Amino acid sequence: MLHLRLILNYGRIIGRTAFTGGRRFNSHRANVVDELSARGLLHDTTSPSLPEVTSRKSTVYLGVDPSADSLHVGNLVALMTLLHFHIRGHQVIALVGGGTGMIGDPSGRSSERNLLSEDDLARNVESITTQMHRFLERGAAYAAKRMPSVTETQVTPKVVNNSDWLGKMTMIEFLRIVGKHARVNQMIAKDSVKARLESESGISFTEFSYQLLQAYDFYVLHKEYHCNIQIGGSDQWGNITAGTNLIRHLTTDYVGFAAEAYGLTIPLLTTSSGEKFGKSAGNAVWLKEEKTPVFDFYQFFVRVEDEDVEKYLRMLTFLSEEEITELMEWQKADPELRVAQKRLAEELTQLVHGEDGLFRARTMTQVLYGTNIEELEADDILEAFEGDPRLVQLGWGDVWRKEVVELTRKYGMIPSKTTARRTINQKGFYLNNERLDDSDKKLDRRDFIKDRFAILRAGKKKHLIIVTQVPDRYQ
Structure with missing residues (x-):
């Protein structure tokens, strides 16, 4: 009865309240901060009034590191947070760090980053800019199907490059505008800097200055786009608060009134064992299909x-x-x-x-x-495996009455006919998900599903998909 009830209810929202971690949950929440908190996407905020602030339309920005030509699974937590703001009608800005990428953020790192060449950085910025536009577009369409009750008319998202202003700034301007309001004792006290100062490698002045550049980014976006919220990973807290402080210093008027700016940090994506995902962790799963199919x-x-x-x-x-x-x-x-x-x-x-x-x-x-392969169509297989070396398109004369062991060797599935025969004799070879026992097997018409394709498998991970067309006279 348990299985039957679960099957009947799978994929359907049922009318009851669920409890997780002592908190009462509803289907979806109108206020974005409440939603983020309930979903475990909220680590900390610079002000307890942020739920009230976000009850009105705000402008929110997320900085994206262009140290590679693609974002990865570890970035999804930040991207989803930005998307939650976007679908509720807030103006969202993705800032690609074409300027700060020339330096590198020390946050969460135990050693100095290798500096990218200008050409490599430019390629990365272009690729990630395209990727951000695509993610937000697909994300809005995805959210409209899953959360229609909270999805509002969206403001077109912006993707900007901080090299547009940092690249034009002189050292004198930087010191007068930003450096004047920076306190070295506060900069040293930030966790990312403190950890590096205590390490054997130390920290360079280049990376030490990074937090001031990010702070200036927040100020520029506040000035140009009325941006009042920055989101980032929990390791970005020091950089974010540097930005809120700079905005306060640079906007304070003669009676002491200053613009309000806020920070919201999100937890890093980890496994239950505490392992992080990302480039530096060495286990990146990329969002770009050319890097991770x-x-x-x-x-x-x-x-x-x-x-x-x-x-x-x-x-x-x-x-x-x-x-x-x-x-x-x-x-x-x-x-x-x-x-x-x-x-x-x-x-x-x-x-x-x-x-x-x-x-x-x-x-x-x-x-x-090997699940329900009889339901497949050859054209769908061709589309799905386009460019994949495991699929070969062959004429009928190239497969009819040809030995299976020869085909596996010829098209790189198994290194030799001897190895293929051994695999068959050891009961580890399959033709169309059926175990093959004959090591002298030759393919004929009956081996091709819908007269178009046959699937060879050795063990669990080695495959060869043969697509052909059985002539009418053999059908």
Whole structure:
């Protein structure tokens, strides 16, 4: 009865209140700060009045590091936070650090960054600018389906490059405008600087100055776009408060009134064991398909540990608390089905790669893991595996009556015919998800599903997909 009830309720919001961590949850919250807090996306704020501030339309910015040509899974927490503001009608700004990227942020690092060449940095800035526009566009479409009750008419997001103003600023201007209001004792006291000062490598003046450049970014965005909120990772607290302080100093009038500026920090994305995701952690899963194929992106989330999946569903999707509760009940009832992980993978693949990306990931999963392969169409396989070396298109004469072991060697699936025969004899080879026992097997018409394709698999990870067209006279 438990399985039947869960199956009937899967994917449907039921009318009850759920409890997590002692907090009462509703489906979705109108106030963005309340929503972020409930989803575990809020680490700290510079003011307890931020929920009241965000009840009115605000301008919010997120800084993006262009030290690579793509964002990665570790950036999704910050991107989702920005997206929560965007769908509620706030003006959002993504700042790509074409200027600060010439220096490098010491936050969260134990050693000095390698400086990028100007050409490499320019390529990274261009790539990430395109990626930010695409993410916010796809994210708004995704949110409209998941959270129609809170999705409002959105203001067109802005993507800016801080080299546009930092690159024009002279050292004298910087010292007069920014340096005058910086207190070295306060700069040294910030956690990111203190940790480096206590390390063997120390910190260079270049990276020490980074917080002042980021502070000036906030001031410029406040001046030009009335930006009043900066969001960033928990390791950005010192840089963010440097910006709020600078805005206060530079906008104070003769009676002591200063503009209000706020900071909101978010937790870093980690596993249950405390492992971080990112470039420096060496385990980056990229959002750019050319760096991490959509299938690998999808499978990364399918393989998430049971201890992490609930947290990721809450932080990285727009599913309601009720939907997440239902998924986790089903997950706990039968963990081997990995229902929660599969839903997480579907939600994030659609968010990052769109409907088309999700379709291709599902198709590839069906092909490579042998689930309902009879339902597949050859054209869908061709589209999903475009450019993938595991797929070959061959004429009928190149496959008819050809030995399986020869085809696997010729097209790089297995290094030799001897190894292929050994794998077959050891019961580790499959043709169209059926174990192959004949090491002398030659392909004929009956081996091609819908007269178009055959799928060879050795073990769990080696595949060869052959697409052809069986002539009419053989059908």
